[in-house]
Amino acid sequence: MYENSSSLSWRPLAVEDAKAAADLLNAMETVDGIGDYYTEEDTLQELVDPYAELERASLAAFDGDVMVGYMKANYQPGAEEVHQVYLDGGVHPAYRRRGIGTALLTAGVAAAKELHERYHPALKLVVDAKRGEHIPGVAELFRAHGFTPARYFQHLEHPLGDAVPGAAIPGGLRVEPWSEQNDDDFRTVRNESFQDHWGTAPMPVDSWRSNVTNHTFQPAVSFLLREVATGVPVGMLVTKSWEADTAATGIRDANFFIMRTLREHRSRGEARALVGHALRAAAAQGYSRASVRVDSASAAGAVGVYEEAGFTLKMRLVRWALEV
Structure with missing residues (x-):
């Protein structure tokens, strides 16, 4: 056989x-x-x-x-x-x-x-x-x-240290660290912002807890962006880190696992502000590097956001697809 x-x-x-x-x-x-x-x-x-x-x-x-x-x-x-x-x-x-x-x-x-x-x-x-x-x-x-190649993803890395950029939070918005109280706001932004994102579906609570806020989740480097006047959450960035990677390489990596802003808040500097804020937090907390894997064809222009923040390409991955 x-x-x-x-x-x-x-x-x-x-x-x-x-x-x-x-x-x-x-x-x-x-x-x-x-x-x-x-x-x-x-x-x-x-x-x-x-x-x-x-x-x-x-x-x-x-x-x-x-x-x-x-x-x-x-x-x-x-x-x-x-x-x-x-x-x-x-x-x-x-x-x-x-x-x-x-x-x-x-x-x-x-x-x-x-x-x-x-x-x-x-x-x-x-x-x-x-x-x-x-x-x-x-x-x-x-x-x-x-199967045929359906999408390409870029693995990007940032050296942190003195290379961390400055990025002011746009007026009318505030940044909050993750907490038990705003956890569902993170998930809500993820689900609403991914409605126009290729290959995604709404993530229910059990999947969120199993795949996102599990033992690899780094709450101190995960942030929510909220409108001050309305209290509406408009952006989020979730960071993860794997002990096995640190043990094997000696590099403590802050992986920006999910970063999204609502469609109506794109191209206003919110994503850049979130990334810059998370980079500064990662550097302050002793991480050696930041990394991210981004859809090359992201409708939100995520690759450009990360490149402007100082990330560089290290590897590409292929999303193979079979239509049945």
Whole structure:
């Protein structure tokens, strides 16, 4: 069934696989170099995602007790018109070119179709996966399964230190740090601002808590922009940081995970002010670097905002898509 892999065992992922999954992802990172190291807690967080049905929509390959490859599909709970199912996964560098990736991707597409039929059968299905542009064999694998490049994402970095720009907050607005009291305002801005953003759907509370304000969330470097007169939240920036990355590289990175402003508040300097404010906060709190991954075709012009703030391009990632 799988070329040169008859000795492997195959089964769905389970929450007990968190350490094995972290070990696999870290082995991949040493070769692929996309800047993502994992702890067991990190992978456990992904395995307990409320929209990842492991028994129905995941598969892992094991050589003895060692996980050598996996795939996991996540569906969108609040899809409208188009339902995008996201595939995550990979193969251990020592086990590549054996047909494992082909088997996992085939299983991933089948799982995406099953999730789609279960939750959004009336909508159009698009199966998505994001991978580093530079990783050998990835383009050939996805093209062989009918995927095409749908979007490119830029990984940008900022050195902090003396390079942090000044950016005054526009008049009539104020910046607030994240708190339990304004947490839902952050989520509201995210959902409302992403209505015209490619490949997104409203994020419910359970998904927000699982994927955003989890153990990697950095509340002291996450800020809300609010109108003083009306009290309406109009922008937000959420920062995350991964202990595994710091341990592996010695660099404490402030990742600007989400930064959005409402459509009617774009091109007024709000986004630049938020980014500048967060950069100064990160530098003051001892972070070594800031980073962000941005859609190259962002309708909000996010790439330009970050470049003006001093971020530079380090890597590109491809969003592969299969329309079913």
